[in-house]
Amino acid sequence: MGTHVTIFMFIDALGWDVVERYGFLSDFPYRRPVSMQFGYSSTAIPTILTGAKPSEHGHLSLFAYSPDHSPFKGLGRLGRFLRPTSFWERGRVRNVMTRIARKIYGFTGYFNLYSVPFNRIGLMDYMEKDDIFAEGGLTPCANLRDVLKAKKIPYHMSDWRASEEENLAAAETALTEGKVEFMFIYTAALDAMRHDHSPEDTEIRDKLKWYESRIHRLMEAAKANFGDFTFTVVSDHGMTDLTKMVDLKKAVESTGLVFNEDYAACYDSTLFRVHYLKDGAKDAIHKAVNEKTFPGHWLNGDELVKYGIDFTDHRYGDEIFIVDPGVQIVPSDLCRKSLHGMHGYDPMHANSLAAVVSTAEIPDYVHEVRDYFRMMTERMKN
Numbered sequence: 559m560g561t562h563v564t565i566f567m568f569i570d571a572l573g574w575d576v577v578e579r580y581g582f583l584s585d586f587p588y589r590r591p592v593s594m595q596f597g598y599s600s601t602a603i604p605t606i607l608t609g610a611k612p613s614e615h616g617h618l619s620l621f622a623y624s625p626d627h628s629p630f631k632g633l634g635r636l637g638r639f640l641r642p643t644s645f646w647e648r649g650r651v652r653n654v655m656t657r658i659a660r661k662i663y664g665f666t667g668y669f670n671l672y673s674v675p676f677n678r679i680g681l682m683d684y685m686e687k688d689d690i691f692a693e694g695g696l697t698p699c700a701n702l703r704d705v706l707k708a709k710k711i712p713y714h715m716s717d718w719r720a721s722e723e724e725n726l727a728a729a730e731t732a733l734t735e736g737k738v739e740f741m742f743i744y745t746a747a748l749d750a751m752r753h754d755h756s757p758e759d760t761e762i763r764d765k766l767k768w769y770e771s772r773i774h775r776l777m778e779a780a781k782a783n784f785g786d787f788t789f790t791v792v793s794d795h796g797m798t799d800l801t802k803m804v805d806l807k808k809a810v811e812s813t814g815l816v817f818n819e820d821y822a823a824c825y826d827s828t829l830f831r832v833h834y835l836k837d838g839a840k841d842a843i844h845k846a847v848n849e850k851t852f853p854g855h856w857l858n859g860d861e862l863v864k865y866g867i868d869f870t871d872h873r874y875g876d877e878i879f880i881v882d883p884g885v886q887i888v889p890s891d892l893c894r895k896s897l898h899g900m901h902g903y904d905p906m907h908a909n910s911l912a913a914v915v916s917t918a919e920i921p922d923y924v925h926e927v928r929d930y931f932r933m934m935t936e937r938m939k940n
Contacts, residue, residue: 560736560784564937565729565776566792566930568606568742569769570599571749571901573796574911576757580766583773583791583915591911593926594795596865598826598902599749600668602794602927604690608699609931611866615699617685618867618874621674621891623822623833624683629663631680666692668718674891681818691718691744702742702934711938712737716744726772733776736783740938743776745769752797753897788937790916792930797899798909801884802853806830809846815839824875825890828902831875840877847879854881865905866928883907 574591576582583589595602597618604610604617612618656671663669667686674682689695693703706713714732716725722745729743748765755761773789780787807825810832815821821843822833830847834840849855857878862868867878881887883903888896903910905926912927914920921936923929 560739562786562939563733563739563741563780563784564934564939565741565743565780565787565789566934567773567776567789568744569748569791569793570746571752571795571797572791572793572913573752573757573909574913575796575909576762576766577913577915579757580763582766582913583770586789586791586915586917588918588920589913589915590920590924592793592914592924592929594901594905594910594912595927596867596905597829599794600686604696604699604701605866605928606792606794606930607690607701608696609928609935610696610699611928613866613869615696616873617690617696618869619824619826619829619831620668620670620672620685621682621824622685622831622873623681623824623875624873625681625818627683628680629684629687630659630682633659633676633679663687667695672892673889673894678817681822682824691715702931705935706740706938709938711739713740713742714738715742718744718746722747726776730776730779733779733783740934742934752899755898756799757797788916788918790914790918790920790933792914792927793912794927795901795912796909797901798883798903798907799899800886800896803886803888803896804852804881805889806847806852806879806887807889809851810843813842813846815842825887825892826902827886827890827892827897827900828881830879830881830887832877832879833872834876852879852881853885854879880904883909 577589595605597612600620601612601618604615605612608615652671656669659671660669665687666689669684669686690701691703693707695701703715714729716728725744729741732738732741751761751765777789810823820836821839822835824831832843857880886896886900901910914924921933924933
């Protein structure tokens, strides 16, 4: 029997709104809303795993304009022959091509082609080529696995590629064996559900009940095989229901500017990231995209610093326009159609807030998802 095990369970898209609405894990005495990391899960998870800002660990969005470093030049050449409305743009076909491309390029990290146009993908770099959970996966920053190995702490960490059932079963087995001292359990299915359902939908309520049941089952295994344990659930962001769609791409293209000559851009679901390649491009784009033409605003320098996305090399754009909560950019490089719910808005918006729920007291310094890393490392016994 082990003496103590520290358990952290990550539930993607467990927003503070649904934690409050359903009294999630009401038997856990400590809970708190937490501000999300600006961006998406592609930003938040590296931040959680390192405690570093995006400008330090290097991750913001999955795609970035970088013609000299694009691994997709072959796909880009193919894109000259594939019309945007063709068979090749269908979701299922994209999924097959994603699996093929992953093998061809040897990516070990999370990878998806999403809806990036094939006639532009040869100009894009992919920013999560490597497994960010692996040892050295977020170099130059040390990630959670690096710290655990350096401290020689027996640990169990979920395989992010596996299903929730597989990860929860593996965690229960590790607890039954009683040899670990630290656990990080990864679950991500709620994120997809919240993209499709409102918080009040029965599907969300039932999913939370299912999580509670499995968490209590893990706690029983911990009680039976360890003298003491703590269990903490953390999340990365909430979700905001769709209120409006906007076509920023059409507005930008109506300026007459030429992509890859005058400007370059990435259209995320809530962010428009632009590079200015020639004089006059900025003025033209600002005339087309501004607070009066679209619900949103251009991030200023103070906001870039505040959110930790002040990249000195401008790898994710010279400027970023963020839309207001509930608004979605459609079409985007991530989705050709709108989703019921989305994240990636103002980190302090009520529906964006993440959550931490624990059997142990939550340190006062935990106010944003970046603070989880300090909490996790301080709870390591060695």
